[in-house]
Amino acid sequence: MSTMTIEVLAGVLLGSAAGGVARFQVGAWVTRFAGTSFPWGTGVVNVSGALAAGVLIALWPAEDPSSPGLQALLMAGFLGGYTTVSSFALQTLNLVRQGHRLKAIGNLLASGLLCLGAVWLGYQSTTLWLGHP
Template structure:
């Protein structure tokens, strides 16, 4: 039961952080390109790589904390569904280049960020 509460709490926090960051980025850069979603997905991938090493390989952390951070917080913070709908919206607006750029940047940047998080975490 504690693990479920921890995951739910982490999810609530992750969703709020995603909203705040995405909204802030949209206010700064506009909505012509899904910069906010790209940023949270790259940051979340970096955090996943780093925290995976930290919480599973370097420290002894309770299953509740691991679940709260990796499943709850990062699960709600990052979002593939928003990436998908924003890409489809760009395609429907005949913004094929922007849609392709979003797919390329999202996939490559997120994988590189996760790898970088693993590398940094293992250097500690």
């Protein structure tokens, strides 16, 4: 996505709006069921976003410049608006400030490991399903 066309910019704009709404809804739903003592909603959003990124990266190899508007809509737009690195960082800092250092470390490790695992799983399962390495 190296060229900035109206199609690419519109994809980022629309995808970001949809991703932000999805993040809010998923985070609220998870928090309603899991409670507020730990940032479960942010974790679920980040891990599911990483899984989706792995799937999309497997569908669009780096050397394939086709569908720049769709790639912008889904990758930069939707997943950029959906995942919540800034929320993750703020919530981790707040756990430390509230004296919950073990929870902060747990959030840091769980989010990092689960998101890396999810992007790997998404990529591997999609390439296996498509039948290419």
